[in-house]
Amino acid sequence: MPWLVLGLWVAVLALASPFASKLSDVQRDRAVDYLPASADSTQVAKIQDRLPGGEATEMVVVYHRDGGLTAADRATAADQIAEIAGAHTLTGRPAAVPSEDGTTLMYPVASTEPGQDEEARDALVNAVRDVARGGDGLSVEVGGAGALATDAAEVYDSLDGPLLYTTAAVVALLLILIYRSPFLWLVPLAVAGLADYLSMGVAYGLNQWFGTPVSGQSSGIMTILVFGAGTDYALLLVSRYREELRRVERPYDAMAAALRGCGPAVLASSGTVAAGLLCLLAADLNSSRGMGPLGTVGVLCALAAMLTLLPAILVLLGRRVFWPLVPRYGSTPRARRSLFTAMGGSAGRRPLAVLAGGAVLLGALALGALNLPGALKQEDSFTSRPEAVAAMETLAAAYPERGTQPISVIAPTDRADAALAAARDTRGVESAERGRSGGGWTEITVIAAAPPQSAGETATIEALRENLDGSYVGGPSAEQIDLKDTNARDTTIVVPIVLLSVLLVLVALLRSLVAPLLLVAAVVAVWGAALGIGGLVFGPLLGFEGTDPGLGLLSFVFLVALGVDYGIFLMHRMREESLKGTEPAEAALTALRTTGGVVASAGLVLAATFAVLTNMPMVQLVELGFVIAVGVLLDTFLVRTYLVTSASVALRRRVWWPGRLSRAPEPVRRERQPEPV
Structure with missing residues (x-):
């Protein structure tokens, strides 16, 4: 029987292998991917995809010198921006916006080359960064929504390996301390790793068959749950198995008794966790709604592995896996007053x-x-300081009373002129310009007078949504507002x-x-x-x-x-x-x-x-x-x-x-x- 279980797991993992490796390919970490379909900013992103050129990747190239920009600095900036415009298809000719103190020059740059392709977006941002370089006291940074998304994607892509290795190392250390055995800790840890691999394949299947959203956060939490919950179930099972080995001679019979003893409690507890996580399906936010199924997959894969594969391996290895503290048949564990006996006494x-x-x-x-x-x-989402965040900090210091991040308005083309006039008349709007048109919609780019994600800009976005009937208001700041409201x-x-x-x-x-x-x-x-x-x-x-x-x-x-x-x-x-x-x-x-x-x-x-x-x-x-x-x-x-x-x-x-x-x-x-x- 244990060999049969082992063979079945080999077959299951072989079937899941082609899909597990593809999970990172369907991972999406744009802010708009987290939002519900009904949000204004989601509608803006969808309509932008259908406009000529598709979704635009927006960046801001920031030139700064502490003592003030020189004529040579401005010439360098103009030459670099011209090189970028010549190498890429931009939505418009970038225009320089100087700061009042003369220390900073920013060039808004937008391109529709990447569309929805995140790899192409990252390639475009990196290409712009390769051209936009400073030196001799001139700092050049590329920020904006597109650059911020690239830096965030790089961080999330780097999580998979360190998160898995660190989690495995922590669990291994604790299991060694708990079991005090040089071999036993390897078994539940290896089984948890296989359960995690299976969960990745199942998660990919959910994404392909049911459209379950996958993000870096949800896939990371799934790995944590597999190792955390799986190790918990292993601790309960191994503890009961050790007890039964002292009462039952054959390891197979001891394992059967252990499963009868702790199996119902493990099943009930995992069912409770799964039921709680599945309640996230009622959420409107894509990131939360996707977290429920992926977390449930992690818990159930851990449960299946710890109640089938782990017992099979332990039975095949026999009592020697517990060396040097081997539970002998007929032996009695040494009685000692435990910490919990003392704690229970005080509570009683x-x-x-x-x-x-x-x-x-x-x-x-x-x-x-x-x-x-x-x-x-957005700029406070990193514990480190990537280039996009540094650029936004430079802009905030150089343009304290000015918006540096565009607000996207999508209006019906037949009412675009009225929407443009209403946007310009809205309190808090510094400028509004007509953009692309197609498919019955027209894009209007609005710059607020207040800095990004400030109370003033939030009030401007809310006023635009109130004044522009039949239009949608989106962009990075609007996405953050929708995230907060939906949560x-x-x-x-x-x-x-x-x-x-x-x-x-x-x-x-x-x-x-x-x-x-x-x-x-x-x-x-x-x-x-x-x-x-x-x-x-x-x-x-x-x-x-x-x-x-x-x-x-x-x-x-x-x-x-x-x-x-x-x-x-x-x-x-x-x-x-x-x-x-x-x-x-x-x-x-x-x-x-x-x-x-x-x-x-x-x-x-x-x-x-x-x-x-x-x-x-x-x-x-x-x-x-x-x-x-x-x-x-x-x-x-x-x-x-x-x-x-x-x-x-x-x-x-x-x-x-x-x-x-x-x-x-x-x-x-x-x-x-x-x-x-």
């Missing part, structure tokens, strides 16, 4: 005091969320669905209403506290200038799904003990004592895998990884250990209301013995 002695103290602590931490920085701007709308829709779906799964599993409500309330409190810690760290310590608009929703979905995952292990064991007739308080402490070590190990692994994201060069990934890692640690070592256990001890049988475990067992009636005569 004063449950109400522990519960109140924990609630106050979580509430105080949640107040830190009020200190979260505002919406993240806010998605949060109000997805959060209740996640809570309801998770609650229903818990009710069905635990056959209670109180216990599921307790678990859900606990994970919501953890989410608030984790966000609060983020508010105390992101700005003051890490220097981040903004918060990703999707941070609240995505961190909520992951922390609720993954937090309830650990709650299931604890409450499921508590229910098993209660079914044996153990008193409620003792059942809660026994569940903590028996599952605490494994759950703590699993929590450390999961938190460490998400913490890998904090080493990535994108602020969005750093913030998401930090909040989830902190939330998992809070959930593992505070909420599960103290608060849920204390609440269970305090509620006693009421925690299982209205199930049959909530009712006291009927006293056993003894038949009256006849008195001897």
